[in-house]
Structure formats: C-alpha cells, structure tokens
Amino acid sequence: MKIRPMGMQARRRTGNIAYHLFMAVLCLTMIYPFVWSLFSSFKGREQLYTDSPLNILPEPPTLENYDRLFEVLPFERFVINSVILSVAIPLCMIAVASFTAYALTRLQFKGRNLLFLAFVATMMIPSHVTLIPNYKTIVDLNLYNTYTALFLTNVFTASNAFNIFFFRQFFLSIPKDLESAAIIDGCSRLGVFLRIILPNSKPAIATTAILSFRSVWNAFLMPMLIINDYDKMTLTVGLKYLKEWEPNWAVLLAGASLSIVPIVIVFLAFQKYFMNSNMNAGFGGT
Amino acid sequence: MQCACGKGGKNMPKQEARQHRKGRMTLKRREAATGWLFVSPALIGFSIFTFGAILRSFYFSLTDYSLLTEPEFLGLDNYIRAFTNDEYFYKYFGNTFYFVVTLVPIVLMCSLLLAILINRKAGRITKAYRVALFLPSITSTVAVSMVWLWIFNPDLGLLNNFLTAIGFQTPPMWLSDPQWSKPALVIMRVWQMCGYYMIMFLTGLQTIPETLYEAAEVDGASPVQKFFRITVPMLANTTFVVAILLVIEAFNMFESIFIMTSGGPLGSTSTIMYYIYEQGFTNYNMGYASALAWIFFALIMVVTLIQYRFRNEQGGE
Numbered sequence: 134m135k136i137r138p139m140g141m142q143a144r145r146r147t148g149n150i151a152y153h154l155f156m157a158v159l160c161l162t163m164i165y166p167f168v169w170s171l172f173s174s175f176k177g178r179e180q181l182y183t184d185s186p187l188n189i190l191p192e193p194p195t196l197e198n199y200d201r202l203f204e205v206l207p208f209e210r211f212v213i214n215s216v217i218l219s220v221a222i223p224l225c226m227i228a229v230a231s232f233t234a235y236a237l238t239r240l241q242f243k244g245r246n247l248l249f250l251a252f253v254a255t256m257m258i259p260s261h262v263t264l265i266p267n268y269k270t271i272v273d274l275n276l277y278n279t280y281t282a283l284f285l286t287n288v289f290t291a292s293n294a295f296n297i298f299f300f301r302q303f304f305l306s307i308p309k310d311l312e313s314a315a316i317i318d319g320c321s322r323l324g325v326f327l328r329i330i331l332p333n334s335k336p337a338i339a340t341t342a343i344l345s346f347r348s349v350w351n352a353f354l355m356p357m358l359i360i361n362d363y364d365k366m367t368l369t370v371g372l373k374y375l376k377e378w379e380p381n382w383a384v385l386l387a388g389a390s391l392s393i394v395p396i397v398i399v400f401l402a403f404q405k406y407f408m409n410s411n412m413n414a415g416f417g418g419t
Numbered sequence: 420m421q422c423a424c425g426k427g428g429k430n431m432p433k434q435e436a437r438q439h440r441k442g443r444m445t446l447k448r449r450e451a452a453t454g455w456l457f458v459s460p461a462l463i464g465f466s467i468f469t470f471g472a473i474l475r476s477f478y479f480s481l482t483d484y485s486l487l488t489e490p491e492f493l494g495l496d497n498y499i500r501a502f503t504n505d506e507y508f509y510k511y512f513g514n515t516f517y518f519v520v521t522l523v524p525i526v527l528m529c530s531l532l533l534a535i536l537i538n539r540k541a542g543r544i545t546k547a548y549r550v551a552l553f554l555p556s557i558t559s560t561v562a563v564s565m566v567w568l569w570i571f572n573p574d575l576g577l578l579n580n581f582l583t584a585i586g587f588q589t590p591p592m593w594l595s596d597p598q599w600s601k602p603a604l605v606i607m608r609v610w611q612m613c614g615y616y617m618i619m620f621l622t623g624l625q626t627i628p629e630t631l632y633e634a635a636e637v638d639g640a641s642p643v644q645k646f647f648r649i650t651v652p653m654l655a656n657t658t659f660v661v662a663i664l665l666v667i668e669a670f671n672m673f674e675s676i677f678i679m680t681s682g683g684p685l686g687s688t689s690t691i692m693y694y695i696y697e698q699g700f701t702n703y704n705m706g707y708a709s710a711l712a713w714i715f716f717a718l719i720m721v722v723t724l725i726q727y728r729f730r731n732e733q734g735g736e
Contacts, residue, residue, distance in 0.1 A: 152536075152539065153544070155536075156536060156545075156548050159533070159536075159548075159552065160547075160548055160551035160552060162610070163551050163552050163554055163555055163610070163614070164551050164554060166555075166563075166566050166567065166570060166577075166610075167554070167558075167566070169566075169570075169577060170566040170569075173569075181575070182575065185580050186575060186576065186577045186580050187577070187580050187581060187584060229460060229461050229464070230461075232457060232460070232461075233457065233458050233460070233461040235457065236453070236454045236457030236458045237458065240450055240451070240453055240454035240457065241447070241450055241451065241454070242450065242451035242452075242454035242455060243451065245454065248458060248462070251465075251470070252461070252465065255465070255469045255470070255473075257720070257723075258469070258473060258716065259667075259670075259671060259712070259715065259716055259719060260671075261671075261692060261695050261696075261712050261715070262472075262473060262476050262709075262712045262713065262716050263468065263469060263472035263473060263476060264695075264699070264712070265476060265479060265699055265705050265708060265709055265712070266471070266472040266473075266475035266476045266479065266709075267468055267472050269475075269486065269705075270467060270468065270472070272486075285464065285467075285468055286468060288464060289461070289464030289465050289467065289468040289469060290465075290468055290469050291469065293461075294465075294469070297461070322450075322453050322457070347557060350559065351558075351559035351560065351561070353559070353560070353561050353674050353677075354673065354674075354696070358700065368559075368562075369559050369561040369562070372561050372562060372565060372678075373561065373677075373678070376565065376678065382569055382572075382575075385565055385569070386565070386566065386569060388565070389562045389563075389565040389566050392559060392561075392562040393558050393559075393562050393563070393566075396557060396558055396559070397554065397557075397558065400554065400557050401550070404550050404553075407553070407557065408549070408553060408618050411553075411615065411618045411619065
C-alpha cells in the first residue's frame with residue numbers, strides 16, 4: 134500500500150468521479166419526469182404535438198394550458214379541498230388514535246389486550262374487502278357526497294389502526310413516573326393525557342401526521358366513489374375527470390404538475406421528517 | 420397502587436384493611452370505566468367501518484347483490500363461479516402474479532443497491548441524492564401516472580424519442596401493445612417505489628457496526644465477500660419487513676392501472692384489484708366483487724404466512 138500512494142489516490146479519485154456521475158444520472162432519472170412535465174405544461178399545443186419532447190424548453194412559454202385547466206374544471210377548488218382535507222383528516226385520525234392508544238397502554242381493564250389485538254389485526258385486511266360494505270353504509274347513512282364520509286372512512290379503518298399501534302409503541306417508552314406524580318397530585322386521566330403524554334409525544338405525532346397527510350393527499354378510490362360534486366372534489370379525483378374530458382395533453386400535464394408541485398414543496402420543507410417517518414413506520418411495523 | 424399494597428401489612432386493623440381493599444376495588448373499577456370510555460369512540464367507529472364491514476363483506480360475498488335491490492342469498496355460488504365459470508378470473512390472477520413476481524425482486528434489489536450507494540459518505544451532496552431518489556415515492560400515483568402516460572406515448576412520448584435518438588429503430592408501443600403494457604407498468608412502478616424502500620434499507624444499513632467491516636478488511640475480505648457475509652445477513656430483518664410490505668403493495672396495484680390502461684389493451688394489465696372495482700362499481704355485481712375480494716384476501720394472507728414461515732426457517736426472531 135505504501136509503495137504507490139499516488140496511484141491509489143488517483144484510483145480513488147476516478148472512483149469518486151464515477152460514483153458521482155452515476156448518482157447524478159440516477160437522480161436525473163428520478164427528477165426528470167417531474168421537471169419535464171412541469172416544463173411541458175408551459176408549452177403551446179403546437180409545440181407539444183410537433184416538436185421533439187427531448188427539447189424540454191417551452192418556446193415560447195405560455196399560460197394558456199393553465200387558463201384552460203381552470204376553465205374546464207374548478208382546479209383552484211380542488212387544491213383548496215385537498216389542502217383542507219389532508220390537514221383536517223390526519224388531525225382527527227391522530228386525536229382518535231393517540232387517545233385510544235393511551236387507554237390501551239396505561240389503563241388497566243379487562244379485554245384490553247384483546248381489543249388492541251383486534252385493532253392491529255385490521256391492518257392485515259386489504260382495503261377493498263371493506264370497500265363495498267363501507268360504500269353501502271355511507272349511502273344508507275345519507276353521507277354520500279359529504280366530507281363526513283371521508284373522515285369516517287379514514288379515522289375508523291386500517292390506516293388509523295396503524296396509528297394506534299404506533300402510538301402505543303411510543304407511549305410504552307414514556308416513563309410512568311411522570312404520570313404517577315401527576316395522578317397523586319389529583320390530575321385526571323384526561324388531564325394526564327393532554328398535559329403530560331401528548332406534549333411528550335411530538336416525534337410520534339410528527340410521524341403519524343406525515344404518513345396520514347401523505348395517504349389522504351394521495352387517496353383516490355374512496356373519494357372518487359363518494360364525492361361527485363365538483364365543488365367538493367380533491368385533486369386526485371379531479372385529475373381523473375380532467376383526463377376524461379380534456380383531449381389536449383398539455384392541459385393534462387398542467388393538471389398533473391399542479392397536483393405534484395405542492396406536495397414536492399411540502400416534502401422539501403420537511404424532508405427530514407418525511408424520511409424519518411418512513412424509517413419509523415417500517416420499524417414500528419415489525 | 421403499589422405503595423398502598425406495601426403499607427397494608429399485618430399491623431393494619433382488619434376493618435381498615437377491608438375498607439382499604441374496597442377502595443382499591445372501586446379505584447380499579449373506575450380505571451376500567453375510564454379505559455372503556457376512552458376507547459369507546461374508536462371502538463364504535465371501527466365496529467361500523469372495519470369489524471362490521473368485514474362481516475358484511477363476507478355476507479355480501481354469499482349473495483347476489485346490486486346495491487339497488489336487497490341481497491339475495493346464493494350460498495357459495497359466487498366462489499364457485501369465480502373458480503369454474505369465469506374466463507377472466509385466472510387471466511387477471513395471472514396478471515396480478517406477473518406484477519408481484521416482477522416488482523418484488525426488482526424493487527428489492529434496486530432499493531438495496533440505492534441504499535448502499537447512498538450510504539457512502541461522500542460529502543453533503545449525498546443528502547441531495549437521497550432527496551432526489553425519494554421524491555417519486557411521495558407524489559400521488561394518479562398524478563405520476565398521468566405524466567408517465569405521456570412519457571410512454573409511442574410517437575410523442577419522452578421515452579421513445581429518447582430510444583430513437585440513441586439508435587433504436589423500432590421502439591415498443593408500450594401501453595398500446597399487449598406484449599409491452601405490463602413491462603411498461605413495471606418500469607413506472609419501480610421508478611416510483613424504489614426510493615421508499617431505499618430509506619428503509621438505509622436505516623438498516625446504519626445499524627450495522629462499522630467495526631464488522633473493519634475486521635473483515637483486516638482479514639482480507641473482498642467487497643463482494645463483505646456484501647454477502649456481512650451486509651446481507653445483517654439486513655435480514657429489514658429485508659423481511661421490506662419484502663412483506665412490497666408483496667402487499669404489488670398485489671394491491673390499482674391506481675396506476677386505472678389511470679394508465681383501464682386494464683387494457685385486451686385485458687393485459689387488468690389485475691384482481693382492478694377486476695374487483697370493475698365488477699363492483701361498473702357492473703354493480705357487488706356480491707361477486709365481494710367474493711373476489713375475499714379470495715384475494717385469502718391469497719395475500721397465505722403468501723404473507725409463507726413469508727413468515729420462510730423467515731422462521733431461516734432462523735430469524
């Protein structure tokens with residue numbers, strides 16, 4: 134090794150360059166479809182249908198596709214609806230999941246473990262098993278075309294069972310001493326939960342919030358089946374109708390870009406949390 | 420409570436002890452009542468939308484049911500029909516298996532490879548790589564499918580223009596060719612799924628102590644040996660979790676098919692999941708769709724159990 138240090142160094146350097154080149158190509162493959170879609174959404178119809186797609190730059194850039202997009206369907210409403218729902222539904226999910234998990238972790242009562250097992254077991258059930266009966270329940274309860282239906286089918290189904298499981302795992306790691314002290318001081322169980330447990334559960338809340346946010350933002354089948362009013366639709370469902378109604382692909386790419394850009398911004402802002410939640414989820418699931 | 424028990428020794432007068440025990444009982448009962456009160460919202464909700472729904476789904480699977488009329492009891496007819504009298508059933512099962520058998524190993528290997536590449540500490544830029552590789556997995560499959568639909572366009576799409584530019588004279592027709600429609604979907608899904616599992620593998624990799632590699636290096640192990648003798652066995656648990664999640668995700672492929680092919684061309688990309696949707700919400704054969712859902716559920720359970728079994732035989736915890 135000591136004989137040819139220069140050679141070693143040179144080899145390492147070429148190795149490094151090769152590595153970075155390879156990674157750059159890989160990353161480009163991952164990002165390019167998004168960039169290309171975004172750029173294409175500013176191309177005129179003429180250019181999109183005649184020019185080579187390898188020429189990514191719109192010449193000249195135009196906003197006509199976005200004008201058309203908002204003309205065909207109320208996309209500004211879709212964005213607002215998606216944002217509201219993907220904040221509000223996860224909040225409800227977390228409230229119910231953490232509350233339930235607390236009882237299942239710290240309160241002694243008969244049947245507790247069985248109950249926990251029942252919740253966790255539902256994670257194994259594929260969503261399409263419950264799809265048809267839930268659709269019927271919603272129609273029977275006169276909740277068709279309401280947000281209440283979307284709340285109920287998210288808060289009380291398998292994805293929230295995962296949250297219950299996850300919170301329970303987390304609560305088990307919080308020392309009991311804090312709680313016992315508060316109870317001796319006369320704090321109620323609800324008070325303990327709200328003032329001691331929740332403030333100490335920020336990492337668990339962040340993880341479940343991000344996972345739930347992502348699943349609600351991307352949800353497609355249930356909102357498509359339940360919501361049929363354009364004023365109430367979410368972005369993913371709106372895209373489906375856009376595809377049915379609009380023949381011009383430049384407009385469709387504008388719609389797709391509009392639904393991709395916000396989540397990418399949220400992701401870039403909170404990327405550390407996104408990746409941590411992904412890790413936690415995987416290992417909470419074991 | 421524990422302190423109270425400690426205090427209640429022999430010296431305590433009988434009556435006081437009894438009273439003490441009574442107090443403990445009510446305290447216990449109160450705790451149980453609080454417990455049930457706390458879980459009741461979730462319990463009621465789950466009873467309707469999950470536990471109850473599962474039971475009702477099974478009941479529907481035994482009936483002829485179109486949502487508009489009352490379910491009519493058929494017994495096992497729907498199940499018999501699926502296995503003996505439905506030409507699409509086996510075909511769509513075959514398609515589903517195709518996606519599972521291709522996606523699971525490809526995504527598993529690609530995401531492990533990406534994780535190893537990303538785990539190299541090569542300056543701050545690796546963080547940027549990580550973000551870029553993870554990006555496709557956070558966006559909605561519906562939106563991404565719209566983009567890829569245009570990428571796969573035979574004449575105007577990005578992919579074929581690129582392939583012609585680098586010398587392929589007759590690139591495939593992708594989604595309009597029954598031969599190429601499945602590979603096209605696999606390409607798109609691999610692209611989208613890898614980053615997600617990469618992060619899981621990365622977490623696993625970071626738990627492997629550096630000293631193991633150093634020791635192996637001292638013993639003169641080659642990089643290949645280090646990979647197979649250290650990395651692979653140390654990642655066994657992670658790989659198991661990834662494999663379980665991947666199999667379930669591959670079985671449940673739906674949105675990309677819905678947007679990109681609607682099961683076509685010639686039913687070449689229709690999966691069981693898509694077939695359930697079609698039978699239930701296009702043809703309104705809700706009973707038959709429920710039976711399909713249960714067959715499918717049983718299948719996923721069996722595959723998952725086999726995976727667990729395999730894992731146990733390999734000696735995992």
